[in-house]
Amino acid sequence: MRQICLLGATGSIGSSTLDLIRRHPGELTLKAVTAYRSVDELVRLCREFAPELAVVADPEFRESARRALSGTGVATRLESGPEGLLEAVALDGVDTVVAGIVGSAGLAPTLAAVRAGHRVLLANKEALVMTGELFMGAARESGALVMPVDSEHNAIFQCLPRGSADGAGIETLVLTASGGPFRSWDAAALESATPAQACDHPTWSMGRKISVDSATLMNKGLEVIEAHYLFGLSQDRIRVLIHPESIVHGMVNYADGSTLAQMGTPDMRTPIASGLFWPRRLPAGVEPLDLVKAGTLSFHEPDTKRFPCLALARRALEEGGTAPAVLNAANESAVQFFLDGRIGFMEIARINARALDSLPSGPADSVEAVLEADSRTREQVVQWVKAGPAGSDPNRQPAD
Numbered sequence: 001m002r003q004i005c006l007l008g009a010t011g012s013i014g015s016s017t018l019d020l021i022r023r024h025p026g027e028l029t030l031k032a033v034t035a036y037r038s039v040d041e042l043v044r045l046c047r048e049f050a051p052e053l054a055v056v057a058d059p060e061f062r063e064s065a066r067r068a069l070s071g072t073g074v075a076t077r078l079e080s081g082p083e084g085l086l087e088a089v090a091l092d093g094v095d096t097v098v099a100g101i102v103g104s105a106g107l108a109p110t111l112a113a114v115r116a117g118h119r120v121l122l123a124n125k126e127a128l129v130m131t132g133e134l135f136m137g138a139a140r141e142s143g144a145l146v147m148p149v150d151s152e153h154n155a156i157f158q159c160l161p162r163g164s165a166d167g168a169g170i171e172t173l174v175l176t177a178s179g180g181p182f183r184s185w186d187a188a189a190l191e192s193a194t195p196a197q198a199c200d201h202p203t204w205s206m207g208r209k210i211s212v213d214s215a216t217l218m219n220k221g222l223e224v225i226e227a228h229y230l231f232g233l234s235q236d237r238i239r240v241l242i243h244p245e246s247i248v249h250g251m252v253n254y255a256d257g258s259t260l261a262q263m264g265t266p267d268m269r270t271p272i273a274s275g276l277f278w279p280r281r282l283p284a285g286v287e288p289l290d291l292v293k294a295g296t297l298s299f300h301e302p303d304t305k306r307f308p309c310l311a312l313a314r315r316a317l318e319e320g321g322t323a324p325a326v327l328n329a330a331n332e333s334a335v336q337f338f339l340d341g342r343i344g345f346m347e348i349a350r351i352n353a354r355a356l357d358s359l360p361s362g363p364a365d366s367v368e369a370v371l372e373a374d375s376r377t378r379e380q381v382v383q384w385v386k387a388g389p390a391g392s393d394p395n396r397q398p399a400d
């Protein structure tokens with residue numbers, strides 16, 4: 001019986017995980033759930049699953065959560081704030097943590113889960129991007145099993161002998177990308193892309209931040225960094241291919257000429273089930289893949305001119321130190337400004353480039369150093385946006 005702490009229970013990864021928990025009551029118990037502000041949904045989950053602990057991460061929403069929970073007759077204990085998230089991870093009996101919080105807010109509880117030696121299903125890629133070496137070092141020290149939930153990394157994990165890349169004779173890894181909703185848009189059209197269009201992903205249904213990251217290809221850039229840390233390969237051996245059908249999720253090219261690929265209907269329940277049950281395989285409710293119905297599968301190189309974020313992520317990885325954390329923070333802020341209608345779509349890439357160009361990076365030798373770089377970058381992005389970048393103006397020069 002896996003005893004699960006579900007971080008980000010009210011999100012897209014959270015909802016896929018809950019579906020699996022419903023399907024396997026004899027295998028999976030939900031011990032703790034967390035949300036940021038979605039109080040009603042959190043309380044609904046408490047009614048359904050009666051977890052021991054529920055955490056509302058924004059302390060300002062604690063009182064409304066307490067009121068909503070008090071009439072339910074459910075004995076779930078309520079906590080709030082960042083300390084509440086750490087309590088959820090450390091709850092007695094928890095052995096598996098699903099890291100489904102979006103963005104850097106997930107860093108502290110995800111790292112705590114790794115340090116505690118839990119099985120950690122890593123969806124929150126930002127945590128690994130920010131603290132790469134520290135994160136993987138902590139996992140080695142504690143013996144935590146980090147199971148990638150990103151479908152591409154989970155695919156690669158499944159194509160490796162015993163999930164490990166060490167001494168496996170690997171030449172290259174391939175991460176596929178759908179190309180997002182703007183794959184065939186020209187540069188001028190991209191300037192005026194709206195948040196609703198960016199969040200309308202052609203093959204995956206996801207939260208808003210990762211949907212925008214998919215549209216800019218920053219998601220794939222973050223995934224290159226993630227793959228580097230998870231599998232220990234240099235980035236020149238991590239290739240990205242656009243594959244609009246999202247059927248092949250990842251591939252491993254071996255020294256003997258073999259290529260192993262993992263395929264499946266695009267549905268996050270597959271990688272989450274793989275992470276929960278590995279090395280066993282149990283039903284996940286996913287429609288079986290029918291290659292005849294899927295039709296032609298196509299692959300091509302990404303266009304880093306229209307989608308510069310992928311190249312920016314490679315550059316940050318090359319620079320090392322806190323550069324990936326700087327890029328991640330700039331991107332998170334810029335995406336939020338875009339979703340709030342404050343900047344245009346292409347401004348996201350310009351802000352990210354400007355952050356890498358102008359903000360110094362230092363050694364990422366402590367979590368404090370990384371968090372310092374993160375908050376310095378966010379403050380700077382606020383200043384840049386206040387100073388009035390005109391992201392929706394196609395004639396605007398890059399922000400520098």
Ligand SMILES: NC(=O)c1ccc[n+]([C@@H]2O[C@H](COP(=O)([O-])OP(=O)(O)OC[C@H]3O[C@@H](n4cnc5c(N)ncnc54)[C@H](OP(=O)(O)O)[C@@H]3O)[C@@H](O)[C@H]2O)c1
Nearest residue numbers: 008010011012013036037038057101102105123124206207
């Ligand atoms: N969705 C996918 O298919 C997918 C695939 C691969 C990887 N991922 C990764 O998985 C992570 C989650 O993505 P998602 O699509 O599930 O996002 P999402 O639908 O937006 O859900 C985010 C979850 O995090 C919580 N949250 C947001 N801000 C928070 C904060 N400051 N402190 C604590 N909790 C906070 C949200 O709570 P509220 O509901 O209360 O706001 C929600 O439960 C991301 O890192 C993403 O890159 C997602």
